[in-house]
Amino acid sequence: MTAAYVALEGGHVIEGRGRSPGTARGELVFTTAYTGYEESLTDPSYEEQVLTFSYPLIGNYGVREERFEDDRVHPRAALAKEFTDEVVAWLESEGVPAVDHLDTREIVTDIRDGGAMKCGIAVGEDVTEEDALEQLEQCKTMSEHTDIGAQVSVEEPVVHGADNAGPDVALVDCGAKGSIVDSLLARDATVHVLPYDASEADVDAIDPDVLFISNGPGDPANYEEAISLVRAFVEDTPVAGICLGQQIVAEALGGTTEKMAFGHRGVNQPVLDLESGRVVMTTQNHGYTVDDPGDHLEVTQINVNDDTPEGLDxxxxxxxxxxxHPEANPGPEDTLDFFDDVLAMVPAQKTTAVPADD
Ligand SMILES: NC(=O)CC[C@H](N)C(=O)O
Structure with missing residues (x-):
């Protein structure tokens, strides 16, 4: 059996079965999603994290590229009670360590009690506990990854749906999931994907109908360029955001964000819309939250479990x-109409090809 050690912050080391070899370190988090492992493992928001699946069997319906959210695996390592051989082969081909035959209930309980924490992982024929502890020693906190956007963003602008007749959306790519682009394309928008550190001039060159800030990894306070963009354009251009995007918009408009103890990661997080009284089930993956929305935003939706803000206007x-994540993938599709609401912010004359005569 290949040896595998997971060293938790504080020095407690857990032994498991090594499935995919290598060493890794990152912020240890868990998702309660019982489906959607391909989407989660390719979600750029998991960059610099080690993902624990609390659902006990991962890989039971194979690995298919059409379900990927990006072209690579983002968590630094993956932990589960049991991985299938197919998912292990995929992680191995990506060079991502995987460990199973762990008591994931113990890990989830530790994270719930201690919060998302640093961890170090060592998997291989000759590895020792010390190798995992050495990884832990080198692990940074999430906020210390000050330029994490550079690891997940496009380097140059990319345009999708150039021939589409709908609005022009400037999507600031802080680690955007592919299905956000797909959801906009499905509504006939042209999507101009811009690097996470795009300048005002880059956005001006597009003259977008909507400025859209994507999801992404790390601490929202570290995305200074995107925060400045929201400030620069909000008076004249409709602004939308998902996940990290919501946090960046709040930071830009006088609000504040804070780190949660262990965050929300799963596919059955209940959200209450305060105006309609309707509750929807949502896909989530975040460790920070908007603490105070400031004077320019109001909270329109809250999490039923802990009252944290889920929607801002x-x-x-x-x-x-x-x-x-209104785009789902994985998860329920209760909230896809968010994209209709975003595009409805565009004045009607901008979406019609023929301007009025007078
Ligand atoms: N999915 C996301 O966009 C995550 C946002 C942010 N990195 C957080 O953890 O809260």
Whole structure:
């Protein structure tokens, strides 16, 4: 059996079965999703994290590229009670360590009690506990990854749906999931994907109908360029955001964000819309939250479990954001209409090809 050690912050080392070899370190988090392992493992928001699946069997319906959210695996390592051979072969081909035959209930309980924590992992024929502890020693906190956007963003602008007749959306790519682009394309938008550190001039060159800030990994306070963009454009251009995007919009408009103890990761997080009284089930993956929305945003939706803000609207500006993932993938599709609401912020004359005569 290949040896495998997981060293938790504080020095407790757990032994498991090594499935995919290598060493890794990252912020240890868990998802309660019982489906969607391909989407989660390719979600850029998991960059610099080690993902524990609390659902006991991962890989039972294979690995298919059409379900990927990006072209590589983002968590630094993956832990589960049991991985199938197919998922292990995929992780191995990506060079991502995997460990199973762990008591994931113990790990989830540790994270719930201690919060998301640093961890170090060593998997291989000759590895020792010390190798895992050495990884732990070198592990940074999430906030210390100050330029994490560079690891997940496009380097140059990319345009999708150039021939589409709908609005032009400037999507600031802080680690965007592919299905956000797909959801906009399905509504006939042209999507101009911009690097996470795009300048005002880059956005001006597009003259977008909507400025859209994507999901992404790390601490929202570290995305200074995107925060500046929201400030620069919000008076004249509708602004939308998903997950990290909501947090960046809040930071830009006088609000604040904070780190949660262990965050929300799963596919059955209940969200209450305060106006309609309707509850929807949502896909989530975040460790930070908007603490105070500030004077320019109002909270429109909250998490039923802990009352944290799940949706924000601009009070005097056209702004709409979600903390959860309305694009689903994985997860329920209760909230796809968010994309209709985003595009509805575009004045009608901008979406019609023929301008009025007078
Ligand atoms: N999915 C996301 O966009 C995550 C946002 C942010 N990195 C957080 O953990 O809260």
């Amino acid at each position: 601009g009070l005097e500006y056209d702004v709409i954001t979600r903390q959860y």
